[in-house]
Amino acid sequence: MKLGAVSGFLSPSSSPEVFSMVSGGKVIVAKFGGKTLLDGSRVRLAAEMVVKAVKNGLKPVVVVSAIGHTTDDLIKLAREASEDRISPENLDDILSMGERTSARVFASVLKAFGLEAVYLDPCMDEWPILTNDVFGNAEPILPLTYERIRRVVKPLIEKNIVPVIPGFIGKTLDGRTTTLGRGGSDITALLVGKALDSERVVLVSNVDGIMTGDPKVVSNPKVLKEIDVKTLAGLADSDVKFIKKKTLKYKPSNISVKLISFKAGSLDAEGTTIKGSLSNPGLKFDVEVCEKNVAALTVVGRNITSRPEVLAKLLKAIGECGLSPLGISTDSDSIILYIPEAKGVEAAKRAHSVVLENQEVLIAVALKRKLSMVKVKGLGLEETPGIIFKISGPLKERGMNIHGMLTITSSVVVILDRDKVEEAAKLIDESLNRSGNHG
Template structure:
């Protein structure tokens, strides 16, 4: 990636989601939030989504009007860009009516900052070009206190054709701007109070949480939560915090959920634990369905060891743990020897845990083969493999760990290791 600018906490990138701009009152509210922050000495770049459900409506109307005729993906991207472009024009107009120097950026203009490849509908930003254009065309405007208003979700190819970045595109735009402007924070304004403890549609008692890491958020995304799309998380700068807040609060300082850290945007293989681990299998009819027994086993393992993972099937429970002196193994055995439901345990020692990570890992076809095939060809046995929250853990003999890590890295790099769509 191109080098990021040194961070300045007075510089903000604020992205307004479609729900926060759904009508005139909300657009006016958004402008007032910006004005308040400017008066407190902030420098702000604004990214906007299409108002309400404009993009969905444009796509629906286009399909009805075309009646099955395929106009070409580039024409569709050009059409869909109109939602964000209209939002940006409107917000810039309202800001200027309040006395703010606001500048609308259009993807057909020479100073447009987001340049992508030509994968229409799911384009990838070309970061070196974005960096140069952001520094040349956006940063100088902010230095003098003006507000750039940039349509999110939209890109442009090097030869001038309009593209769309795909799901999470407006968040991606905001993260790229923050990286190369050196912004101190990205604020995502939406219609909820932040990242919730659960999906409110499924759990009525769900509450907003004050803070979460990007890694944890990626795990929620893999489990079906789509608040920030995994593709967008790839572009979140490591040292720039992201805050999610509700437009109804009427202020950019109104709490919300803070998202810290970054998640790897490329597939990377490394040792998941720096010491040999043990793989302990407990077998017995109904073991996984006996919560009291599972609790006692996990408690015994954690007292004298460190649990790194757990998996199960109908009649067995497998623990992956660090127990250098083997005491955890003896403690687990004491528990199961006194339990009627557990028949026996087996332990394999000196195992290496190799972890492959990357946002959207489960969206990468054939990834298990890219990990296992080079190990099989070299005669390295895999003792276990499991996936959790944008990571794949592979268990091999400790003595061949370095060879296995390098083989996996070579395989990922050979086939191209970009994650996501």
């Protein structure tokens, strides 16, 4: 199938005004989420946002999700009909129809409003998003995808045509349809933005931006004007579904990404700007020796966690040494404070004073030195089955003891003997990134 202009699904009541994009205008990528396309009035509002951008001298490239809840409905239908025996490959082919239909509708509405528009489709010979064959959660083959996007999409923009690209969909090198997983349309938008060196990528959603808290949980949350990618990684995939962690690794450092609400009616609307990028996005996990001179200060007692005021005294005592804990591990009867070793003895003396003042809760203090930390970071790390084994397995084979392990969001910190830490970091990196475990 060759790329061609759409015929248009809607017939305007009168002939539309035909107008073209301004020559030399800046390219922006606008991605419209499923809820912003829930019905005809929302599709019209989204199309009007694109028309307005063109009139303001911009060159928009549109990426669309499936309309409304189409993806969920198709999954339910296919699984029920097949008694949950449908193959991932066949399911991907079915699910792609949601975005493919959405692209056809959107392009037709743009044409009805007087713009030249074409939709892209995975049936075309030059479909740009090329992936591996992990059906349901495919990974883009980045160099080929970027080159194909430039080759297919850029000429359309130069001809003042608005390309409408169905998000979420990929295609293997042998022509089979894949999907990029939940949040896949955002990934499509970021891939297109990077390949075209666009001025910005605008993610149009049904929320005003990224909030200071979940409005279903806290009162009067505020919209954050900006947030760093690394900070956002700690919030993504929460109950507020504004963006998926997997998406963030495709955020280019030099391109502004903004999350806005469709209700604003403009791609220039206020929202949340996402800044920065992740280091080493080509690897699934970053492994680094983050602290070389660490001591573990252990305080044991009885039901320590039931007395938060005693915990506060311990932390205050450590702070009086000019120390900030590098990490904390606790259960009901003990707390371990990982601290810089240089002032470990002084910290132990101050903690011991707190023990003597609170013997009804605290029993004793111990200090272990000559430790170091290895940090493993990666989006979705906590959702990777077997991740702890992949970290600890190679260390066990070399007879290396793990003195502690801390986990939070997308990072794991491993505490090891100092003289083993460099070798341990290399072994962990090999296990996670070099042996085919990173997809």
